[in-house]
Amino acid sequence: MDSESETDKQLVERARDGDLSAFDTLVVKHQGMISRCLFRFCPHQSDLEDLVQDTFIKAYRKLHLWKPTAPFENWLRRIAYNTGHDYFRRSKRTPVSLASPGQESNELELLRLEDRTDIQQEYQTTEQVQQLLSELPADDRLLLTMHYLEERPLAEVAEATGWSLSKTKVKSFRAKKKLRKLLNRYDISE
Amino acid sequence: MTSPNKNPNQSWTDMVAASRNESPVHVDVRSAVRAELESLSSSSNQQSWAEMVAASRNESPAPVDVRYAVRAMLESLLRSGNLREDAEADWTSDIIRLFNPGFVKLGVAAAFVGMLVLAGTNSVLDSEFDSDYADPLVTMNTVEADAEAEWSDWL
CATH class of the missing domain: 1.20.5 (Single alpha-helices involved in coiled-coils or other helix-helix interfaces)
Known part of the structure; x- marks a missing residue:
């Protein structure tokens, strides 16, 4: 059978048996979806590639845990969100480039962005949004990224994070409150 | 303290005259000024949060191909036997x-x-009570014990 036409279940079974080419096919099949997910977390190409790669390595390591009752794509997406969450935890708080004129950080930020050759017009706003959200704790950042940018329902956020739905709702409410304060601080209207 | 005048034969008037003839290295602040002005203009027409989110949703990543990188890493992990490393660390x-x-x-x-x-x-005390076992301390302090036995027998 042609590996392209094989189902995820068949490919996973082969990969579990040690067939790396079957896993290659899974990577080719799903890397677009995973990179689109993680792009909301990290728009820089080089970091994004690392995150996508990490997601697949984690998936291979946990392949024995996947149950065919749930779609492989959903399971993989959940791993991607966890990878994004880890990335938020690792990445330190960075100054926001949206600071009002005259602030010292504005000039420093401009110099930093001038040095960066990988920044492109295509993801300028995502970059700005993430710089703004980087002022918040990793959990809030994950929640707002998934809910606002990825447009995922709270139930899915709860499933991806392992939090209960009620806890996710409370956290979402608090995260939105913190975001509102942040927007006020930088004179950004809602 | 050492004198700032490197040439001891040079007078103050000569130093001032020499200083007037010196010119600075070429300075170009165009890019810095341009950046600052762009920053000022962009902040004056700043987007709202809703607009930023909407614009961000329209942005998409450049195509990513991690197939070879993933394959290389998996082969390396398989060779080194560290593939289950994080599963072990999950304790x-x-x-x-x-x-x-x-x-x-x-x-x-x-x-x-x-x-x-x-x-x-049944507790231990109950079982002791039901059995024939005699607690030495209890027995020792009974009246019968005082009459019949020497206390040191229990030691």
Whole structure:
């Protein structure tokens, strides 16, 4: 059978048996979806590639845990969100480039962005949004990224994070409150 | 203190004259000024949060191909035998999971049931009471013991 036409279940079974080419096919099949997910977390190409790669390595390591009752794509997406969450935890708080004129950080930020050759017009706003959200704790950042940018329902956020739905709702409410304060601080209207 | 004048034969007037003839290195601040002006203009027509989110949703990543990188890393991990490394390290998260409210409630319930079971069974004292066993201290302090036995016999 042609590996392209094989189902995820068949490919996973082969990969579990040690067939790396079957896993290659899974990577080719799903890397677009995973990179689109993680792009909301990290728009820089080089970091994004690392995150996508990490997601697949984690998936291979946990392949024995996947149950065919749930779609492989959903399971993989959940791993991607966890990878994004880890990335938020690792990445330190960075100054926001949206600071009002005259602030010292504005000039420093401009110099930093001038040095960066990988920044492109295509993801300028995502970059700005993430710089703004980087002022918040990793959990809030994950929640707002998934809910606002990825447009995922709270139930899915709860499933991806392992939090209960009620806890996710409370956290979402608090995260939105913190975001509102942040927007006020930088004179950004809602 | 050493003199700033490197040439001892040079007078103050000569130094001033020499200084006037010196010119600075070429300075170009165009890019810095341009950047600052762009920053000022962009901040004056700043987007709202809703607009930023909408614009961000329209942005998409450049195509990513990690197939060869993933394959290379997996082969390297398989060769080194570290593929299950994080699965082994998961014991810490398993321990943390034991402290989640579900497990704690289950643990408290199990402990309560255990206490009930223990309370229902005969205690050690009861069994001692039913048997022929004579506690040396109790026996020693009875009136009969005082009359019949020497206390040091029990030592």
